Amino acid sequence: MPKGTPSRPGLLRDPDFGRLFAATALGQLGDRIVFLALPLVAITALHADELQVGLLTGTTTVGSLLIGLPAGAWVDRIRKRPVMIAADLVRALILLSIPAAWWARLLTIEWLCTAALLHGLLTVFFDVAYVSYLPQLVGRDNLVEGNARLSAVRSVTGIGGPAVAGPLVGWAGAPAALLASSAGMAASGLLATGIRRREERLEAVGRRPLARDIREGLTFVLGQPVLRATIAGDAMFNFFLVLYQTMLLVFLERTIGLGPLGIGLVLSGMGCGALLGALVARASARRLGQGRVIWLAPLVTCPPTALMPHARPGWSLYAAAVGLAALSLGGVVRVVSQSSLQQALTPDRLLGRMNATARFVSWGGVPLGGVLGGVSGALWGAGTTLWIGATGMTLSSLVLRRAGRGATM
Template sequence: MSRIRPTLRLGLLRDPDFRRLCAATAFGQLGDRIVFLALPLVALTALRADEFQVGLLTAMTTAGSLFVGLPAGAWVDRMRKRTVMISTDLARALILLTIPVASWAGLLSLPWLYTVASVHGVLTVFFDVAQVSHLPRLVGRGKLVEGNSTLSAVRSVTSISGPGVAGPLVGWLGAPVAVLAGSVGMGLSGLLACGIRKREPRPVPSARPRLVREIREGLRFVLRQSGLRGIILADAVFNLFLVMYQTMLLVFLQRETGTGSFGIGLILSGMGCGALAGALTASAFSRWVGQRRVIWLAPLVTCPLAALMPFARPGWSLYVAAAGLSALSLGGVVRVVAQSSFQQALTPDRLLGRVSATARFVSWGGIPLGGLLGGASGSVFGAATTLWIGAAGMTLSALPTFLSRTLSPHSPAPTPPTAVVR
């Protein structure tokens, strides 16, 4: 019996391919977390950007969901997902490498930063759609909650270590050099993904492939599922206000509390600790509360704590506010694990890419607007007021899912994928 227990605890990690996916995710997310902190600091410290310019940079980073959000799903469904993941990781590494090179050459400017952010954002759309679509093939539909929880735990660990690495790098070597570390992380992610041996079958092309018809098919499936409509709309509201909040968070910490890059890194690492706790408890919360109920309950309980940050000043109040951000991250991961597993279990294999892209297009489509609104609100009302607005909006994002009939506590379980193919 003692020999069996450790094996059982490993779960999906017994699978070498899943371990390789976790390792690739770890390096890719580490690079992404470093870039998340370093890019705005490049604008703030190296290029002296103001609040609106920081908001515009955030908008350009996430505008890829609007540019290619819907067609990305149709294109990914025509290709092997592993190949898409590898190629986009390596391409992101190369585009990020241009920032330190331009800085060393004395050519770095805000327009170049916007361009890199835009291209990186488009590539990220393809990567994320491919990864979400690849997981059901790799682990099987019966283990989606475990697979999503494990990957979320990996992302959370890198959310802790990423800012902890980026903060000192920015302080010691400058923000452009920190971006170089992010580029290395993305490159290692692509190389590790090459080691995944399990090959998915090549998608069978349609006799007459038509992009618009394929996009319409994914949209139709989402619109017919009231449960999916509810969680996607809630995601859209949450992401809009989250980005408003995040856009001014670094500005508030640096300019109104006097927190340096190392301190900012520690606060973001604390958010990563909350995300890790959420990943480790997501499966348990889904069992105790119910997978569908926890999707709206998690943000309703944890998002109001984000309103502590505008009150923060140097000292103990800043620590309390940082704890509130950790709770926000915990609730966010619990929600994402539950709703990702719900979406993947409900969707037939042939539509995974398109449904994922449609969900991303709707739920992430407002993120560029959130960046612009955050920058504009910060310029007019100040960073603290913008944080208040963001916290209130994130809390209200629980309403669409709560009001969704399919996700009510007494609604039936999702229809098996074989029965919902249109």
């Protein structure tokens, strides 16, 4: 199928996109199990306090700050698929080290943070290559559909991952649950080896300094008002989202009294919201316009997250879980429009650097958000921290509105 071919029956009829879709499903299933099991290893197996949980979140996400910009410049110089495959396979080995260390009675919070750091660094390379690879695989005319379909499979695994991880953690323990994550990552990398479409020939760069490529990417992104505004709004949203998420599992486990199964069900509800978001993302972008969707989605769906600090066992917890599902719905609707808009505004040769710059800025404050979430939880409690996170996520819509205005002009 030629690149950019109309895909009315759906991109899934393209064998190469189908392989990427299946690889995404398995990799994301493993990733969603990590999202639940990794902090639960710290909370339940190592009995970490709030500050240590915050530090774990910080080390998980600090990769973008450390290597985000050079990763994008480097990925733009090479083919993307081998980067994705290598990152998946090495991440699988890193995750495998955690249950191995647990069974050998060697696992400590330092080991866990080191594994989280290495996993996060490799995730930077994977994500930059993955987002830069999609336009070449499906063609720019099919970006919204491609992003929507991949968001849909991520949403399904957002439902299935916690639903599997909760009972698995309860039955085998959080460290052992990471075996499933490792298997999913490995299977994702192996599936990606079957994609046959060749990437376009890359521009010869010779001995051009890497710093020059980084500067070119920064100049392009900062010179585009729409890109600049979307990334700034994203940075604010992600900072407060991670601050919120850092204390969410602590609140559910220690304040509400939920076990791994109950926590898994709450996170599965978030996956249901994300799946619904993926199903309506294309229609929302078509009806409202990508620019409006980018800021309206967080404005409407972030305030319900403030229900969680008031939740207690019973109906108030169910209402708060619906609020989390709304957050996921709005997040997917926004990201589909935002990613498609960013990819459409960027030439192929700069895609890696644009995505890396966006990730560097958008995720640069995330480690600080994780640490401050832990500090806030230790000082004022998990409930107050959730309030702060909910307020900040809602206010990010004001920054994203600037991008929406620029995109609709």
